[in-house]
């Protein structure tokens with residue numbers, strides 16, 4: 001914290017330090033092809049099916065972040081995280097609606113390898129040894145990759161096909177951006193008060209999320 005009471009942003013420094021990998025996650029050929037209008041619709045449908053399965057696992061992950069939050073001395077962030085869980089309930093309904101539109105039977109979709117790898121990573125956060133600072137930072141970057149990726153698809157000059165606008169709007173909206181910024185403030189505040197080893201673990205988790213997100217786009221593009 002400097003003399004004015006303003007905390008330097010640790011998360012912003014990491015985005016800078018790992019810029020190349022951040023760009024690979026947020027300007028991936030998969031989402032760039034949505035923006036260009038050249039997206040292969042079978043790849044889009046694969047992403048949609050796999051992401052539904054991802055979000056189901058993500059609910060449990062965010063619940064574990066909420067639990068860690070509630071155990072903090074000052075759990076001021078509780079309402080933001082609880083709001084996040086409430087939005088995930090809407091999101092699951094949204095996926096089910098989209099699946100009907102795209103003629104996908106969600107019940108028969110098996111999770112692909114990169115998705116399972118991501119599930120394992122998310123599952124590791126239920127361990128009580130993983131600190132709130134690490135968990136909430138991980139939560140922030142997972143949401144931010146989608147915000148930045150889909151936000152780009154609705155920025156000026158996009159050729160995003162009309163039937164994909166709703167998807168892009170879901171994560172690319174100004175409202176979702178504000179939510180991500182709230183999470184970023186929470187992450188930065190937690191990191192500012194965390195011991196050095198937790199800060200190091202949080203940075204490792206940040207990089208790991210970027211790798212997993214790249215893997216998820218790759219899987220969606222070409223079924224690996």
Ligand SMILES: Cc1ncc(CO)c(N)n1
Nearest residue numbers: 051054055142143146216
């Ligand atoms: C793979 C993935 N990452 C992030 C999000 C954001 O919620 C999502 N829905 N799916």
